[in-house]
Amino acid sequence: MSRHATSTHARPGSKHSANRARPNMRFALLHGSYFMAFLLLAGRLFFLQIHDHAVQSTRAASESRHQIPTTAVRGNIWDRYGRLIALSEPAYLVQSDNYFVKDPAGEARAMSGLINIPVPALTKLLSIHNGGVILSNHVGVAAGKQIGAQFANFGITIVPSSSRSYPNGTLLQSLLGRTNISGQGTTGLEYQYQSSLAGHNGLDREWTSLTKVPLPNNQRQVLKKAQPGTGLELTIDNNLQFVTERALATQLAAVHGITGQAVLMDVKTGEILADASLVNTKSNPGILGPVPAWGQSVGVPGIEQTINNLPFTQAYEPGSVFKAVTFSAALEAGTVTPGKVFTVPYNIRVGGRPFHDAEVHGVEHLTTTQILAQSSNIGTYEIGKTIGENRILAQVERLGFGQLTSVNYPGETAGLLINAANWYASDEVSLPIGQVDAVPAIQVLDAYNAIANGGVFVEPKLVRATIGADGHATATAPSVQRQALSTRVARTMNQMLQQVVLAGTGTNAIIPGYVVAGKTGTASIPQPGAARLITGAYNASFVGFAPANNPTFSMIVVVERPTTTIFGGAVAAPVFQQVMSYALHHYNIASTGAIIKPLSGPGALRSDVT
Numbered sequence: 257m258s259r260h261a262t263s264t265h266a267r268p269g270s271k272h273s274a275n276r277a278r279p280n281m282r283f284a285l286l287h288g289s290y291f292m293a294f295l296l297l298a299g300r301l302f303f304l305q306i307h308d309h310a311v312q313s314t315r316a317a318s319e320s321r322h323q324i325p326t327t328a329v330r331g332n333i334w335d336r337y338g339r340l341i342a343l344s345e346p347a348y349l350v351q352s353d354n355y356f357v358k359d360p361a362g363e364a365r366a367m368s369g370l371i372n373i374p375v376p377a378l379t380k381l382l383s384i385h386n387g388g389v390i391l392s393n394h395v396g397v398a399a400g401k402q403i404g405a406q407f408a409n410f411g412i413t414i415v416p417s418s419s420r421s422y423p424n425g426t427l428l429q430s431l432l433g434r435t436n437i438s439g440q441g442t443t444g445l446e447y448q449y450q451s452s453l454a455g456h457n458g459l460d461r462e463w464t465s466l467t468k469v470p471l472p473n474n475q476r477q478v479l480k481k482a483q484p485g486t487g488l489e490l491t492i493d494n495n496l497q498f499v500t501e502r503a504l505a506t507q508l509a510a511v512h513g514i515t516g517q518a519v520l521m522d523v524k525t526g527e528i529l530a531d532a533s534l535v536n537t538k539s540n541p542g543i544l545g546p547v548p549a550w551g552q553s554v555g556v557p558g559i560e561q562t563i564n565n566l567p568f569t570q571a572y573e574p575g576s577v578f579k580a581v582t583f584s585a586a587l588e589a590g591t592v593t594p595g596k597v598f599t600v601p602y603n604i605r606v607g608g609r610p611f612h613d614a615e616v617h618g619v620e621h622l623t624t625t626q627i628l629a630q631s632s633n634i635g636t637y638e639i640g641k642t643i644g645e646n647r648i649l650a651q652v653e654r655l656g657f658g659q660l661t662s663v664n665y666p667g668e669t670a671g672l673l674i675n676a677a678n679w680y681a682s683d684e685v686s687l688p689i690g691q692v693d694a695v696p697a698i699q700v701l702d703a704y705n706a707i708a709n710g711g712v713f714v715e716p717k718l719v720r721a722t723i724g725a726d727g728h729a730t731a732t733a734p735s736v737q738r739q740a741l742s743t744r745v746a747r748t749m750n751q752m753l754q755q756v757v758l759a760g761t762g763t764n765a766i767i768p769g770y771v772v773a774g775k776t777g778t779a780s781i782p783q784p785g786a787a788r789l790i791t792g793a794y795n796a797s798f799v800g801f802a803p804a805n806n807p808t809f810s811m812i813v814v815v816e817r818p819t820t821t822i823f824g825g826a827v828a829a830p831v832f833q834q835v836m837s838y839a840l841h842h843y844n845i846a847s848t849g850a851i852i853k854p855l856s857g858p859g860a861l862r863s864d865v866t
Contacts, residue, residue: 323479328455329418330439331485333432335494336529336720340423341432342446344485347419348400349393356411357382363410370399393437394419416482426554428497429561430533431718433666434550443563445718448666449488452722458482487723491527496520496839500530503834504813505556508536511818511827513796515547517567517697518831520811520839523705523801526714526735529809529839533566534559539817543783543790567701568665571672571694572814575779575866576631576761576824577799578690580703580749582640583628585651587745591642594625594752600635607681611637611689614778614863625752629760631776631864633689640688645679648687654740655703655713657695662715662736671695689866690779697797701812703740704799707749708773708807711741754804761864764829765798767837769847773807774800774832776824778865781817793817794865796827802836808845811836823863 330344350371357363360382361375368375371392381391394417395403404414420435433444440454441447459480500518508516513536520530535547538558549560564570586592600620603612613633620632627635640648652658658673672694674683686692698716706713715735722730741749753773756762761776777797780789796818801810813828813835821827839845 323459323461326415326458326460326482327417327439328457328482329484330420330435331453331455331487331723331725333445333453333488333490334723335490335492335497336527337493338489339494341428341490341492341494343421343423344418345421346397347393347417348395348397348403348414349417350391350395350400350403350412350414352382352389352391353387353411353413354382354384354389355387358410363407363412367403367407367412370403371395372399393417424494424498426550426552426561427494427501428492428531429550430563430565431492431531444565444666445488445490448664449719452486453488455485455725456483484725486725488719489721489723489729491522491529491718491720492531493529493842496835496842497530497532499838500835501532501534501554502556503831504532504815505534505554505559507827507831508534508815509538509556509559511796511815511820512536512539513815513818513827514539514541514544515562515566515570515816516831517570517814518812518835519567519698519701520809520835521701521705521716523708523807523810524714526705526717526737527720528716528718530835531565531567531718533562533564535562539819542793542817544781564667565665567697567812567814568661568663569667569669569696571669571696572795572816573691573694573779573782574700574797575690575777575795576633576864577700577704577775577777577797577812578693578695579628579631579636579688580707580753580775581651581655581657582636582643582648582688583624583752584655584707584741584745584749585647586624586639586643587748588651588742589643589647592624592639594623594748596624597621598624598627598635598638600627600632600638602634604634604637604685606637606685607683609682609685611685614865625755628752628775629755631756631761633685633866636688637685640684645676645684649674649676652687652693655706656740657693657699657703659699661698661702663698663718665718669696671699690777691866697812697814700797700799701810704775704801704812705810706740707746707753708801708804708810709746710743711739711746713738713740750804750807753800757800761823761825762798762800762829764825765800765833765836767802767833767840769849770802770837770840770845771804771848772800772802772833772836773804774798774829776829776864778822778824778863780866792819792822794822796822796824798824798828798832800832800836802840803845803848805848808843809836809839811839822865825864 333342361379364375364378368378400414433446435446436442441450461477504516504518516534518532521528535549548563600622602617622635658671660670674692714737717735719732750773756775757765757772762774765772765774779795781793783790795816797814799812801807813831815827818827
């Protein structure tokens with residue numbers, strides 16, 4: 257080899273050797289970085305897959321798999337003859353994920369007829385920037401399924417639900433109540449029996465988006481099947497209820513009253529066959545304020561159903577219809593007889609307060625029966641004196657006043673009663689004539705029903721049976737009964753109350769062919785928070801039963817603040833006469849053959865104002 261030949265290898269430490277080392281180092285660093293990243297990723301995957309597996313699995317499932325409550329079909333409500341009052345049917349709730357809705361107006365036009373929402377309103381709903389807009393919660397089954405099939409890929413989903421309807425419109429609305437948009441009972445019997453009517457909701461599972469909208473081709477899994485609610489069979493007779501509401505509404509409008517109440521009961525069983533509670537929205541409620549109503553006419557202009565069922569929830573000073581307490585107590589004590597004569601002046605003063613009869617008269621000599629028939633306040637006071645404070649207070653309790661009924665209706669009031677601890681001297685007159693205690697109309701009816709029932713007090717009743725989902729009926733327990741009056745006193749009171757109708761203040765309650773017993777009342781209304789009465793304001797009432805020789809039905813009518821005429825015999829008795837006459841014929845109650853024509857007009861009546 258020539259000594260001039262050169263070597264191809266650089267010597268260590270030379271410049272060429274340093275240049276070659278730099279790429280190798282960069283390569284090693286790069287590989288090291290990749291390796292570190294791999295280690296970090298592997299560590300993270302290990303943590304997620306092994307250490308945090310359960311937590312992440314639960315989170316993933318919660319973001320894609322959801323449990324959906326399914327609404328149970330609410331139990332139906334029937335009248336005593338199986339006629340539907342409230343009906344629930346399977347339906348669908350339709351909701352929209354508007355993030356998937358590309359053409360709100362177009363979808364609205366296509367869906368409007370199925371969902372029964374006008375196109376403009378539906379377009380507005382579909383345009384809301386939200387992923388879960390409820391379009392309707394009561395779409396029929398057929399329409400719901402069609403919507404689900406036709407619009408599944410357009411952001412529209414359906415969920416099983418139920419729809420509540422009332423075939424008779426407003427009939428019985430004040431007693432029955434209503435449900436809200438969620439299907440929960442909010443008032444009346446719908447509220448009282450919510451737990452049994454509602455049944456038990458079910459539970460489904462399905463795969464959904466983050467906004468909980470079901471994914472395409474999703475198969476819903478039933479985890480728990482919904483259990484339908486238990487239905488109710490009421491004691492109400494729909495036909496009789498209609499007649500009662502119409503008669504009361506017509507009279508309420510005619511006399512320009514504020515509210516009207518009417519309840520008709522089976523004497524022996526306590527079953528309520530009709531219960532009406534109405535308000536006249538055209539009359540000025542004045543100082544007592546407006547009465548809450550449902551906002552829909554019952555068929556007579558201005559007359560609507562009250563939201564609260566007044567016969568159970570409103571206490572009022574009953575006036576002369578309360579006199580049955582005084583007379584029955586005196587008869588029971590043996591201090592009076594129907595023919596005993598009392599000296600009755602026009603007015604007296606007791607406990608520093610003046611009292612008088614409704615009509616000016618000289619000193620009269622009246623029998624016990626005449627005092628009741630003419631509704632003499634002073635005569636009633638004279639009878640009350642024969643028994644004293646304690647016996648009258650005991651009789652008030654014995655006849656059921658101041659005690660909640662076994663119906664336990666939502667918002668029911670027990671009333672407000674005086675007792676020995678807050679007794680004033682003037683109460684010696686006020687209590688016997690019905691001026692002190694405030695009671696609901698149902699308690700007044702219960703007391704007169706005991707007289708009609710031979711002295712046996714029977715608790716009122718509204719539900720005859722519960723109806724299972726299979727249609728099986730289970731009868732409710734009979735009403736509790738107790739002896740409140742002796743048979744002798746009940747029979748005597750019956751005969752005396754017949755004279756009220758035949759020759760006293762209640763002649764407008766006469767029903768041709770039948771003997772009627774009853775009592776009128778025209779009670780002054782006290783001003784709230786003041787020790788005085790509202791000028792010109794009265795509650796006009798009539799309570800009684802028929803046929804008096806074999807009582808079948810009892811009934812009370814109360815009209816608040818009538819203005820064209822104020823007397824119970826002129827305002828309430830005609831409603832009693834009309835409804836009771838229908839009931840007697842409707843149930844084929846045999847006529848007694850009494851040939852008596854009902855009198856008409858205020859000229860035939862005596863005042864009974866207390």
